[in-house]
Amino acid sequence: MQSNLSTDFSCPIIGYIKSPFADKFAVPRQSGLAPSAISQICFYKPYSDPKAFIALEGFSHLHLIFFFDKIEKEETFRAMVRPPRLGGNQHVGVFASRSPFRPSRIGLSVVELVEIKKHDGEISLFVSGADLVDGTPILDIKPYIPFVDAKPYAKGGFATEKPPLKQVIFKEGVRLKLKSLNTRELKAIEEILAQDPRPAYKAGTEDVKLYRAQLYNFEIVFSFHGDTVLVEDVLQLKA
C-alpha cells in the first residue's frame, strides 16, 4: 500500500524555547553536551493548559521536536551535508546526519526535565542540555520512555563518542564581568566553550582569530591556544 498523501504535512507550533543561545554560533552540536545550560519551554494557548502535562513529572527526560526556523527552505533537495564532526570537509548523506539542512527542517533532541512551572494558570518547562537557538518554535514534547528509546549498545556510525573538550580559562578580571550570572550559568558558558564551537576545519590549525558568541545576555570574546580556550573579554548585551 502506498500512502495517498502527496501534499505537505502541516501541524501547529505549540510553543517556543527560551535558551541561553541568542545566536546559532556556539549552540552545542547535540543535546546533553552542555548540561548546565537551562532552557525554558513556553507554550501558546491552549497548549499551556496544566491538564496537558499531568503525569509528566514522573519522567526524567523528554524528546523535543522542533522546527529549525533559522534554516532557509531549500528550493532543491541537497542529498549530502558536511557534518562538523567530520571536520566539515567530508560529505555524508543528509539522512545519515542530524544536520538542520534537511527536507523536513525538523529537529529532535533529548533533554532532561528539571522543573515543571505553573504561573498564572499556564505551564512552562525548564529543561537541561537543550541545543536549540533562543526562540526556536516547538512542535511537540514527548516523554522519553527508557525501555523503548534507550539503545545504549546501538552503533553510532561516525558519531560514536562525545567530542573532546577544551580547557576554558578566563583572562584576569574578565570572569568578574559575569557576576550577574549564577554558578550554573557560568558553568554552562564553560561547557559551551569547551565544546570548541568553531567551524570544524579550524580545529587543527593555527588560529589567531577572535571569536564572539552570544550567551545569556553577554557577548563572550574568546581565542584558541592549543587545547585551551581563552576568554579574552565579555560585553554586556542590551537586555
Added chain:
Amino acid sequence: MQSNLSTDFSCPIIGYIKSPFADKFAVPRQSGLAPSAISQICFYKPYSDPKAFIALEGFSHLHLIFFFDKIEKEETFRAMVRPPRLGGNQHVGVFASRSPFRPSRIGLSVVELVEIKKHDGEISLFVSGADLVDGTPILDIKPYIPFVDAKPYAKGGFATEKPPLKQVIFKEGVRLKLKSLNTRELKAIEEILAQDPRPAYKAGTEDVKLYRAQLYNFEIVFSFHGDTVLVEDVLQLKA
C-alpha cells in the same frame, strides 16, 4: 525572545512505510515490542537518492519521524488522553503520553536498521520493530546516536517496563494456513499477539469475544483464555 511564528509549520512528506500492520488494531503500542516484524521504508523522489544515505550503514538504529495520518485533525485541543497502559480509564496529559491524539500528529519511533536496499537507483530501508500502520507517511529519518539519545537510567513515569506477554498457541491445523509466510513473519505474528492488542480495559475481564487483526496478507482470528492467546482461524486476504 519570543518566536515570531504564529502560523503552522509545514514540511514535505519524504516517503511511506510498508509494514505488516494493515490496520491500526494490533499495531504494537511502542516500537521494538515486535522485533521480528520487518517493515520497508520507501522514499519519494528526489529523497530516494542513494547519496542521501551515504554513511547510514554505520548506524544500527534510526529515529523515524512520521505522521499519524489515520488520526483526524481535532478542531479543539484535547489536553488529556487515556493511555492503554493505564487500563484505558485513567487520564494523563497528552504531553506526558506518546498518544497519536496530539496536536502535532507527529510520531517518533526508534527502529533497528536491518538492510539498505538499492533498486533501480533508488534507496529503500528495511527496519525491525516499527510500530507504524502500513502506508504511514514518513517525514524524516535520523540516525540514532547512542551517546546523545540513549538514557538507560531515565525515569519512565507510568511506563517503566515492557508490558507482560501472553502465550500464543494455534488451534490444530491453523498454523499450516500461514505456510506462505517465512519463519520471521510467523514469529512476528506471535510477538504481536503476545502483546495483547485488546483495548486495555478488557485485559482483566472475562472475555469471550473473537478478535480479528490484519497482519501481512492474513486476517488472524483469535480469542483470550487467561494468559493465553488462542489463534482460532486464519483467512487469506486478497493480495
